Amino acid sequence: MAVEVRIPTVFRKFTGGESVVELEAGTISDLIDQLEARFPGLKEQLLTEEGELHRFVNVYVNDEDARYLEKLETKVAEGETVAILPSVAGG
Amino acid sequence: MTVEVNIPGPLADEMVGHCLEGRPHEACGILATKDGIVVKVFRMTNASGSPVRYSLDPKEQFAAYRKIDDEGWELGGVFHSHTHTEAYPSPTDVRMASEEVPYLIVSLAEEPPVIRAFRIIKEDWLAEEGRIEEVPVVVNG
Numbered sequence: 001m002a003v004e005v006r007i008p009t010v011f012r013k014f015t016g017g018e019s020v021v022e023l024e025a026g027t028i029s030d031l032i033d034q035l036e037a038r039f040p041g042l043k044e045q046l047l048t049e050e051g052e053l054h055r056f057v058n059v060y061v062n063d064e065d066a067r068y069l070e071k072l073e074t075k076v077a078e079g080e081t082v083a084i085l086p087s088v089a090g091g
Numbered sequence: 092m093t094v095e096v097n098i099p100g101p102l103a104d105e106m107v108g109h110c111l112e113g114r115p116h117e118a119c120g121i122l123a124t125k126d127g128i129v130v131k132v133f134r135m136t137n138a139s140g141s142p143v144r145y146s147l148d149p150k151e152q153f154a155a156y157r158k159i160d161d162e163g164w165e166l167g168g169v170f171h172s173h174t175h176t177e178a179y180p181s182p183t184d185v186r187m188a189s190e191e192v193p194y195l196i197v198s199l200a201e202e203p204p205v206i207r208a209f210r211i212i213k214e215d216w217l218a219e220e221g222r223i224e225e226v227p228v229v230v231n232g
Contacts, residue, residue, distance in 0.1 A: 008156060009166045010190055010216055019160050045216070054217060056189050058149045065149060083153050086216065088121075088169055088190060089139070089146035091183030 003076050005031060006083040014042040028059055029072040031082060046084065058085040096168055096193050096208045098122070098129040100232040107204050109134040110172035110197040117145040117172050121152070122195070123159045124167030131164065137171075144183070145171045168208065170195035178207040179223075185211055186219045193226045206230070 002022040007015050015021060016039075023034045036043035046057050052072075053059060059066040060083040066074045076082055098106075102122075109132070110118040116137055123131040133155040136148040147169075159166055169190055173181075178198035180188075188194060188211035198205045208228045213221040 006157065006160065009192070056187075056217060060149070060153050063150065063153070083156070085149055085152055085156065086189035087146065087149070087187075088119075088152060089144070089187045090171060090194070091117075091144045091181045091187075 001078045003031065003078060004081045005035070006081065008084055008086055010086050011042060011045060011084065014039045014045070025076055025078045025080075027072065028061070028066055028074050028076060028082065031076060032072070056087040058087055059083070060085065095227040095229050096122075096129070096195060097124075097127055097229045097231065100230055102129050102132050103206065103230045105132045105134070106170055106195070107197055107206070110170075110199060110204065113137065113172060114174055114199065115142050116140055117142060117174060118197075119145040119147055119169070119171040121147070121155055121166060122168040122170060123155075123162070123164040125162075125164050127167075129167055131159075131162075133158075142174050166190065166192050168193045168195050170197060172197045172199055172204075174199050176200055178205045180209050180211060185221050185223065188213065188221055189216050191216075195228065 003025050005021045119137050120135040121133045122129045135151045137145045138148040139146045178196040193208040195208045206228050208226040210224045211221040
């Protein structure tokens with residue numbers, strides 16, 4: 001069983017419209033590298049030049065915000081679900 | 092490309108009702124569409140809890156996006172209220188816009204409340220500046 005990564009609408013132009021991608025287990029950082037290998041250009045949408053998550057990107061592992069776990073070093077095991085979410089906000 | 096927001100009357104009422112209940116804070120949520128017509132209003136918590144700012148609660152957003160995918164719906168729009176100003180994107184709305192779907196604004200400054208929708212077009216989703224294009228809102232029934 002792989003890791004299921006859910007891709008939000010705003011990034012589906014990079015994934016050819018795919019909303020769910022199955023990847024091999026690893027850290028979130030590993031998963032982002034796997035995404036980049038399959039869908040070039042996606043990584044720079046998610047990470048800053050310094051390699052941190054963009055402030056408008058939220059990553060959830062199961063139901064937990066990765067920022068409150070171990071950020072990009074959070075380990076994702078087989079069978080777990082990762083969701084990438086754009087922060088939706090305004091005034 | 093969305094040419095209009097087509098929303099049945101009862102769902103428009105539900106969206107406006109959520110905005111009225113949220114006062115004095117801004118209220119927010121998302122709309123799911125199927126075949127271009129709104130089929131579900133997700134009333135969400137304004138995680139900013141403010142009369143001049145909103146942000147979708149990410150946990151609720153995660154659950155709603157998942158439901159949309161599971162039901163075979165599409166993300167059809169993001170809505171929020173302006174409690175005292177017109178139904179037009181504020182500079183903050185433009186700067187923080189991240190989704191490419193229409194942003195609906197419900198102005199509670201007028202009676203009855205006014206619903207308008209806009210696409211905020213950016214070079215890429217992290218850009219701070221964008222062009223505002225109005226999208227007609229069609230309320231049916």
